[in-house]
Amino acid sequence: MYWEKEIELLSRADLGKLQVERLKKTIEQAVRSPFYQELYRRKGISAESISRVEDIRELPFTTKQDLREHFPYGFLSLPKKETIRLHSSSGTTGNPTVIFHNRHDIDSWANLMARSLYCAGVRDTDVFQNICGYGLFTGGLGFQYGIERLGCLSIPAGAGNSLRQIKLMRDYGTTVAHAIPSYLGRLYEVFQEEGLHPKKDTQLHTLVIGAEPHTEEQRRRIEEMFGVKAYNSFGLSEMNGPGVAFECTEQAGLHIWEDAFLVEILDPETLEPVEEGETGELVMTTLDRQAMPLIRYRTRDLTRIIPGTCACGRTHARIDRIAGRSDDMFIIKGCNVFPMQVEGVLLKIPEVGSDYLITLENINGIDEMIVEVEVKKDWFNGDIARLDRLSRQITHQIRDEVLAKPIVRLVEPGTIPKGEGKAVRVVDKRKLEIVNS
Ligand code: ADP
Ligand code: ZN
Numbered sequence: 001m002y003w004e005k006e007i008e009l010l011s012r013a014d015l016g017k018l019q020v021e022r023l024k025k026t027i028e029q030a031v032r033s034p035f036y037q038e039l040y041r042r043k044g045i046s047a048e049s050i051s052r053v054e055d056i057r058e059l060p061f062t063t064k065q066d067l068r069e070h071f072p073y074g075f076l077s078l079p080k081k082e083t084i085r086l087h088s089s090s091g092t093t094g095n096p097t098v099i100f101h102n103r104h105d106i107d108s109w110a111n112l113m114a115r116s117l118y119c120a121g122v123r124d125t126d127v128f129q130n131i132c133g134y135g136l137f138t139g140g141l142g143f144q145y146g147i148e149r150l151g152c153l154s155i156p157a158g159a160g161n162s163l164r165q166i167k168l169m170r171d172y173g174t175t176v177a178h179a180i181p182s183y184l185g186r187l188y189e190v191f192q193e194e195g196l197h198p199k200k201d202t203q204l205h206t207l208v209i210g211a212e213p214h215t216e217e218q219r220r221r222i223e224e225m226f227g228v229k230a231y232n233s234f235g236l237s238e239m240n241g242p243g244v245a246f247e248c249t250e251q252a253g254l255h256i257w258e259d260a261f262l263v264e265i266l267d268p269e270t271l272e273p274v275e276e277g278e279t280g281e282l283v284m285t286t287l288d289r290q291a292m293p294l295i296r297y298r299t300r301d302l303t304r305i306i307p308g309t310c311a312c313g314r315t316h317a318r319i320d321r322i323a324g325r326s327d328d329m330f331i332i333k334g335c336n337v338f339p340m341q342v343e344g345v346l347l348k349i350p351e352v353g354s355d356y357l358i359t360l361e362n363i364n365g366i367d368e369m370i371v372e373v374e375v376k377k378d379w380f381n382g383d384i385a386r387l388d389r390l391s392r393q394i395t396h397q398i399r400d401e402v403l404a405k406p407i408v409r410l411v412e413p414g415t416i417p418k419g420e421g422k423a424v425r426v427v428d429k430r431k432l433e434i435v436n437s
Contacts, residue, residue, distance in 0.1 A: 113146020116246035124151030138241020182423035185354030199227035217347035249302035307345030
């Protein structure tokens with residue numbers, strides 16, 4: 001059992017008090033790091049500046065750029081010898097970002113993860129297969145510690161190798177698995193190639209999906225393919241990794257753990273709070289981290305707080321599924337487009353498989369949005385007219401949604417290149433760089 005009742009049901013007023021207390025402590029801790037020491041001294045900020053949660057609005061933001069510029073130890077608030085682990089991003093576009101943890105941080109992260117899994121209905125009687133890269137990526141060890149704390153039998157399967165994943169599931173009677181959503185379509189195909197069906201040939205009842213943006217349509221497809229409930233898990237390495245926000249069994253938004261994180265939703269342009277329930281950029285402050293507190297970190301993720309209370313009784317606010325990152329948005333033919341809008345259209349069409357790729361390219365002086373879409377294999381039986389009709393249908397539906405007309409190319413399953421990590425949804429050849437990495 002891992003149900004932190006005293007914290008998860010705390011009244012909003014008490015949660016607010018706890019946040020103020022923890023925010024003050026966080027500031028005291030943060031100013032031990034070179035970065036915050038210099039910044040806060042210059043601006044005359046100290047823990048005394050805070051008496052209400054809203055006072056946080058007076059503090060400066062922290063950005064990914066700050067983390068990169070002060071790489072590797074500029075944010076460390078403890079002597080190095082007191083830290084016990086680091087996680088870092090890949091750093092393909094410059095210095096990687098790195099986050100350090102001491103024993104307290106790892107412990108409280110494991111609690112958050114266990115609490116999150118419990119809230120999605122996972123119990124200590126479950127056999128939990130973590131289909132996720134172990135190593136610097138936070139999804140491996142982050143989940144591992146939570147699964148163990150909850151008391152499930154854990155299978156640290158790692159990413160990829162679908163045949164082995166299926167064998168593990170069947171050998172040990174896996175009941176819950178965690179994977180990125182874009183991988184699960186592939187896994188299902190391998191089940192089919194093997195003449196197996198997850199509903200009949202495994203004991204899976206729950207999937208935990210996260211780490212990359214996906215639509216409600218994609219969740220529904222995953223639930224149907226595997227005959228399970230699929231719960232959305234949100235996190236980012238700057239805020240530990242997974243265990244930041246998680247869906248409960250109501251599937252009505254993701255509870256964001258407000259005893260550990262202070263949440264603001266701001267207009268990304270003005271950086272002022274949006275109206276209640278409106279979408280904006282998620283800005284987060286750690287409230288329970290010692291080795292590397294972060295204050296007003298701009299996640300660039302776009303979401304909103306769902307107004308009202310959750311039927312499960314938990315008092316912690318719920319965020320809506322992530323609509324995208326402010327830097328995912330691209331402009332084509334004068335229209336602002338988020339990849340998830342295109343996904344939403346595609347996955348409503350039953351003939352369409354789960355892989356697609358948007359390429360932005362200048363063709364004869366005109367910027368075009370080329371959407372490659374995998375459709376089911378039996379569509380390539382020579383009936384060109386049928387393919388053509390489907391292609392036109394998809395073109396119109398995307399245009400109706402995003403207002404720019406795409407060039408749609410239907411391709412066979414397996415055509416779109418796929419690595420082991422998060423799916424790349426947009427390649428912008430106009431700038432010769434990958435947008436959604
Ligand atoms: P990277 O920035 O290299 O992808 P992270 O592993 O820290 O490294 O990824 C965190 C980001 O992944 C989040 O900021 C968010 O954009 C995305 N993400 C994580 N979980 C979800 C989710 N459940 N839904 C949508 N996006 C998610
Ligand atoms: Zn709930």
